[in-house]
Each structure stands twice: as C-alpha cells, then as structure tokens.
Amino acid sequence: MASTKPIPDLRPARLNALGAFAASIAHEVKQPLAAVALNAQACMKWLEQDPPQLDRARAALGVVLQASVAAASMVRSLDGMARQAAPERGPVIVDDMLRDVLQLLRAELRQQRVTLTEALSLDLYQLNADRVQLMQVIMNLVLNAIEAMRDVHDRPRAVQLRSAQLDGTLRISIADSGPGIPPALTERVYEPLFSTKPGGTGMGLAICRDIIQAHGGQLWSEAAQPQGTVFHLSFKEYTLWTPSRS
Structure with missing residues (x-):
C-alpha cells in the first residue's frame, strides 16, 4: 500500500504574502495622499483670503496634482514588484x-x-x-x-x-x-x-x-x-x- 503524505496547507503563506503586499500599498500610498490632503487644505485657506491668494492656491493645487500622479505611479510600481517585473528604467x-x-x-x-x-x-x-x-x-x-x-x-x-x-x-x-x-x-x-x-x-x-x-x-x-x-x-x-x- 502506497504511503500518502499530507498535502501542505499553503493558505498561511499566501495570506502572509497578501498581508505583506497590502501593508506595502498602505505604507506607500498614504504618503502622497497626505500631501494631497495638506495641500488641498492650504489651497482652501488661500482661496478664503480677502482677496484670494490665487498664486499660492495655484501652487498648492500643483502639488495636489503631482502627489496624485505619484500615488498612482507608486501603486503601479508596487504591482510590478509583486509580479517581479523589471524596474522601468x-x-x-x-x-x-x-x-x-x-x-x-x-x-x-x-x-x-x-x-x-x-x-x-x-x-x-x-x-x-x-x-x-x-x-x-x-x-x-x-x-x-x-x-x-x-x-x-x-x-x-x-x-x-x-x-x-x-x-x-x-x-x-x-x-x-x-x-x-x-x-x-x-x-x-x-x-x-x-x-x-x-x-x-x-x-x-x-x-x-x-x-x-x-x-x-x-x-x-x-x-x-x-x-x-x-x-x-x-x-x-x-x-x-x-x-x-x-
């Protein structure tokens, strides 16, 4: 009678890998999102001035846009790292x-x-x-x-x-x-x-x-x-x- 070996349960390893990847996304994306929030608040502050500080508000919105693009790029980068894709050099x-x-x-x-x-x-x-x-x-x-x-x-x-x-x-x-x-x-x-x-x-x-x-x-x-x-x-x-x- 052939011996049978127990099939290893791969779920813990997969859950650990998934947890690590989720932690990576949370850690990376919260940084540019913080820049979005802080500069959006600054933009509102400059617009509420009398008269509105349009140049400063425009500069803050520029950072909001830059941070939004950075957040999206970082998610793509982490996805590539998870798939072991080569860096886009x-x-x-x-x-x-x-x-x-x-x-x-x-x-x-x-x-x-x-x-x-x-x-x-x-x-x-x-x-x-x-x-x-x-x-x-x-x-x-x-x-x-x-x-x-x-x-x-x-x-x-x-x-x-x-x-x-x-x-x-x-x-x-x-x-x-x-x-x-x-x-x-x-x-x-x-x-x-x-x-x-x-x-x-x-x-x-x-x-x-x-x-x-x-x-x-x-x-x-x-x-x-x-x-x-x-x-x-x-x-x-x-x-x-x-x-x-x-």
Missing part, C-alpha cells in the same frame, strides 16, 4: 528627483515643525533608474526621519538631505536629530513586517533596500552626531548629464 537626474520628493513633503515638514537643510551637488549626474521607485525610497526615508523626531522636544527637529559624488560613487544621505536606532536593531529594521514604531507596517525599509539593491546600489545607516540616524544610498553606475542645446 530611464535617465534620472539625481537632484531633480530629490527636489520633486521634497516638494511633496514641504507641507508635512512644516506641520511637524521640522527644519530641512539641503546640500545637493548632483545636478549634472544621472542614474539609469526607475524614477518612481527612487522617489518611493527617498520619501520613505525622509518621512521615517520626521517620525523619529515626534517625541523630540529638547532640541531642534532637523532633517539634512545631501547628495554628492564620493570615491567614485553617487551618494544620497538623509540625517535626522532623533533618538537614533539601537545598535542591536541596525539590521533588523530592514526585515519585512518588523517595526520599531507603534502601528508601523514594517514594510518601508524592507521595500527601500529591495529597490536600491535592484538598482545595483547599497542602503545602510549609521549613528549621526551628536544625535540621530543618517541613512546612506550609494550607486556605482552613473553618467554625466549634458544639457541639450536648442
């Missing part, structure tokens, strides 16, 4: 991409009373990359920095965003003045579904590292001085951008 001027992300986050930075310092020096450097995915990573890291400083009241809440060419690589760094990451958790924060934040999905940094590694880059963190954490992204493959002459 194209030339991405590094500092232009960084400024687009900051435009979506200005209102959040003001609302959380966070001072932003920019030191961008990669205007003439470009990556062959998926622009939407890189924006996802930078947005995640800046929002994580803001979140890390929510309970900071004894010093300024500050985020520093830097881009530079160092030792033959392009590097982007995001630093905060929060409490920092305990050394024992430095690598664990990249594990899917692991989070140090109450109510966190534990998907942000896991997605970030997957995206950067898929682009041939590296993502890591270290302690900032005198307080906080700094996340670094580095890319070895890049080209110089030459402005076209009309």
Whole structure:
C-alpha cells in the first residue's frame, strides 16, 4: 500500500504574502495622499483670503496634482514588484528627483515643525533608474526621519538631505536629530513586517533596500552626531548629464 503524505496547507503563506503586499500599498500610498490632503487644505485657506491668494492656491493645487500622479505611479510600481517585473528604467537626474520628493513633503515638514537643510551637488549626474521607485525610497526615508523626531522636544527637529559624488560613487544621505536606532536593531529594521514604531507596517525599509539593491546600489545607516540616524544610498553606475542645446 502506497504511503500518502499530507498535502501542505499553503493558505498561511499566501495570506502572509497578501498581508505583506497590502501593508506595502498602505505604507506607500498614504504618503502622497497626505500631501494631497495638506495641500488641498492650504489651497482652501488661500482661496478664503480677502482677496484670494490665487498664486499660492495655484501652487498648492500643483502639488495636489503631482502627489496624485505619484500615488498612482507608486501603486503601479508596487504591482510590478509583486509580479517581479523589471524596474522601468530611464535617465534620472539625481537632484531633480530629490527636489520633486521634497516638494511633496514641504507641507508635512512644516506641520511637524521640522527644519530641512539641503546640500545637493548632483545636478549634472544621472542614474539609469526607475524614477518612481527612487522617489518611493527617498520619501520613505525622509518621512521615517520626521517620525523619529515626534517625541523630540529638547532640541531642534532637523532633517539634512545631501547628495554628492564620493570615491567614485553617487551618494544620497538623509540625517535626522532623533533618538537614533539601537545598535542591536541596525539590521533588523530592514526585515519585512518588523517595526520599531507603534502601528508601523514594517514594510518601508524592507521595500527601500529591495529597490536600491535592484538598482545595483547599497542602503545602510549609521549613528549621526551628536544625535540621530543618517541613512546612506550609494550607486556605482552613473553618467554625466549634458544639457541639450536648442
């Protein structure tokens, strides 16, 4: 009599995968949607002025449109990642991409009373990359920095965003003045579904590292001085951008 083996129940694994994907969508989409809400409120405020501040309202509506497009693009990007589709690569001027992300986050930075310092020096450097995915990573890291400083009241809440060419690589760094990451958790924060934040999905940094590694880059963190954490992204493959002459 032939022995029979029990058929493994694949439902828990499928449910875990579905839960992870749902958490990914929730984590990514809520960021541009927050920009939509904050800038829509700002637009209403400018329109209610007497006389209406039309230029400011128009600028806020521009961010609403940009954030809406970003949300839709991020959903498509996550869907592609779930299907293990290759990134949609194209030339991405590094500092232009960084400024687009900051435009979506200005209102959040003001609302959380966070001072932003920019030191961008990669205007003439470009990556062959998926622009939407890189924006996802930078947005995640800046929002994580803001979140890390929510309970900071004894010093300024500050985020520093830097881009530079160092030792033959392009590097982007995001630093905060929060409490920092305990050394024992430095690598664990990249594990899917692991989070140090109450109510966190534990998907942000896991997605970030997957995206950067898929682009041939590296993502890591270290302690900032005198307080906080700094996340670094580095890319070895890049080209110089030459402005076209009309």
